[in-house]
Amino acid sequence: MIKRYLEDKIRSALAANSSVALMGPRQVGKTTLAINIADTIPSVYLDLENRLDLQKAQNIEAFHQANSDKLIILDEVQRLPDVFAPIRGLIDQQRRKGNKAGQFLFNVKETTKQAQVILAS
Numbered sequence: 001m002i003k004r005y006l007e008d009k010i011r012s013a014l015a016a017n018s019s020v021a022l023m024g025p026r027q028v029g030k031t032t033l034a035i036n037i038a039d040t041i042p043s044v045y046l047d048l049e050n051r052l053d054l055q056k057a058q059n060i061e062a063f064h065q066a067n068s069d070k071l072i073i074l075d076e077v078q079r080l081p082d083v084f085a086p087i088r089g090l091i092d093q094q095r096r097k098g099n100k101a102g103q104f105l106f107n108v109k110e111t112t113k114q115a116q117v118i119l120a121s
Helices: 002-016 030-038 051-058 060-066 081-096
Strands: 019-024 043-047 071-075 104-109 116-120
Touching (some): 002 019, 002 030, 019 030, 030 071, 030 104
Parallel strands (some): 043 071, 071 104
8 A cells, every 4th residue: 555655656757757766764665665666667677786777867868868858766866966066957957848847757765764756756
C-alpha cells in the first residue's frame, strides 16, 4: 500500500515538475520505486555507484541530448553534486521549448528515517 501510494505521488510530481527528488535512508525502497517507474514510462536509469554510469553522468549535457525524450533517473546522485548546475541549465532550456515536466528523477541517500518526495520545478 505504501509503495503504491509513493509511486502514484512520484508519477503525479513528475507530471507537474521538471525534476523530482526521492530522498531517504538506505534500504527503504528508493531504487525499487525508481525502477518500477522506469518500467512503465520511457526512461533511462543511471546508478552513480556504477563507474560506467558515473562517467555518463559526468557529461550530463551530452547524455541528456542523447536521451532528451526520456525521463533520466539518477540513483545515488549525492555522489556527483556538481551535476546539479548543468541540470538546472538543461531544465531551463527545455522549459523554453515547452517541456516543463518529467525530465529528471533523483534518488538521494539521506539520513532521515523515512522516504520523502521533494519537488523541484
